[in-house]
Amino acid sequence: MSALSFDPASVTLPWGHFIGGELIGGAGVLPVHAPSDGRLLGALPEADAGMVDRAVRLARDAQRASGWADRPPRERARVMRRWARLVEDHAAELARLETVCSTRPIAETAGWDVPFTAEGIRFFAEYADKLGGEVAATQTDLLGMVMAEPYGVVGAIAPWNFPLVMGSWKVVPALVAGNGVVLKPSEMTPFSIVMLARLAVEAGVPAGLFNVVQGSGTVTGDALARHPACGKLTFTGSTRTGIAVMKAAAESGPKPVTLELGGKSPQIVYDDIRDVGAVAERILRAFTGNAGQVCVAGSRLLVQRGVRDALLDGIAARAALLRAGRLEDGATRYSPIISARQAAGIEDAVTRSLAGGARALAPLARLEGGGGVFLSPCILDGVTGETPAVRDELFGPVLTVQTFDDEDEALALASHPTYGLAAGVHTASLGRAMRAVRGLKAGTVWVNRYGRSADFVIPTGGFGGSGIGKDLGRQAVEANLRHKSVLMAFED
DSSP states (O other): OOTTOOOGGGOOOOOSEEETTEEEOOOOOEEEEOTTTOOEEEEEOOOOHHHHHHHHHHHHHHHHHTTGGGSOHHHHHHHHHHHHHHHHHTHHHHHHHHHHHSSOOHHHIIIIIHHHHHHHHHHHHTTTTTOOEEEEOOOTTEEEEEEEEEOSEEEEEOOSSSHHHHHHHHHHHHHHTTOEEEEEOOTTSOSHHHHHHHHHHHHTOOTTSEEEOOOOIIIIIHHHHHOTTOOEEEEESOHHHHHHHHHHHHHTSOOOEEEEOOOOOEEEEOTTOSOHHHHHHHHHHHHHGGGGOSTTOOOEEEEEGGGHHHHHHHHHHHHTTOOOOOTTSTTOOSOOOSOHHHHHHHHHHHHHHHHTTOEEEEOOOEESSSSSOEEOOEEEESOOTTSHHHHSOOOSSEEEEEEESSHHHHHHHHOOSSEESEEEEEOSOHHHHHHHHHHOOOSEEEESSOSOOSOOSSOBOOEETTEESOBSHHHHHHTTEEEEEEEEEOOO
16 A cells, blocks of 8 residues: 555545535535445535525625725735645645545545645736736827726536546636635535635635535536626536536526536547657547546547557557556556446447447456446447547547548548547647647647646637636636726816
8 A cells, every 4th residue: 555545434524515614514415425436425415595695695795895806916816825835735635535535546636636726726826916907099188998807706616527626727716816706516526625615714715705515516506507696607517517507697697607518539640650659658548547537538539540550559558457446545546437327328328339330449347446436448449420439428438549541531530510628639740730730629739748737827628519718827817807998088
């Protein structure tokens, strides 16, 4: 066992909402399971419309009473930096909370999720005094200004696949911009974000400015999306749910909505790659990271004929080495599927794909050794655009393979009728890379890599059914500001 290993029974779980700076319990109605072994951890209280209203009103009142938006921007930045330090000081506790009920192994939460969250808070803090507006060019006897102001309260709904990281992406830019926030985490992964909120208050964020409401999407999420006092909404999740969130927001009065939604991201591999083994490892990580439960998972491999066989052999050999394990074991590197229901959906899509003519170069199977549902990486050949595993976002470790002969064919195969979230290009030719970058219809394109770096300055977000707006980067903070135009005439 690694030094990171821990006993899940030793972790105290915060069962409740975090509203007004306090943990608020209630009758447990939503079961929470540990994906690592499937055991029931307990039941979560659910915030109804009344509880959501209370959280939103407290956030609005705290934003006004504390003068948070009117504080000197550098003061808000100092609070954010203190928050980042506290996240690092409590890294071990946060990592364990994240691992207990998510799909993230302790080695990943301790080594990436928590440090990435702390550094993200620092990054956004630096925008506090850099997005104040501008002076407009007008005639000489007038002064034109564009002033940036917060919306007041931002409603946020975060997904279950990276609870701490994705939750912080929603909350921190909104707070830096001067807003209050009410966040609903996934009911499957409710704990780490409560601790993050508690640390925010300890750092100096006014109590009530950042509230967490627990519950399902159909009850709590819907009430938050419809609340008239939420000036803006931000959501990460499936395309279908994103459409429902947008509709609910519109029905309660027009308001801006940031949506990071589903993806079915292609990876184009040209036959001029210099290191087949390195690219095989890159492709493997892109569709098996978090067991494929990543919106930007590179799940569609488009490979040029000349390198196809060598690349597929390399991917299959590496995929066979992945093993199930308990997430609290520091040696575990592969994730379980979040729930038995999710696993069944993945298996059904693969079965239908095989029935439609696909061939399994590496079959989908359940792995022993972890206690929960662990699925082996699956590689499907002989697919078309109508194959379910190509057409639908499976959110599992399934890679489809299509072969091309020239650049035009590669770009045609890369195009998806619904999604445009991310794409990968692997080539030794700068010209090929740039032609692909220009031709791909995706919000993010990675060249000779796949996945985000430790930087935060590059925004993330998709085209078409993959969403509206951006997380990360300057754009994430700007999305939490509205702009007021001022035109002033001079009078003596």
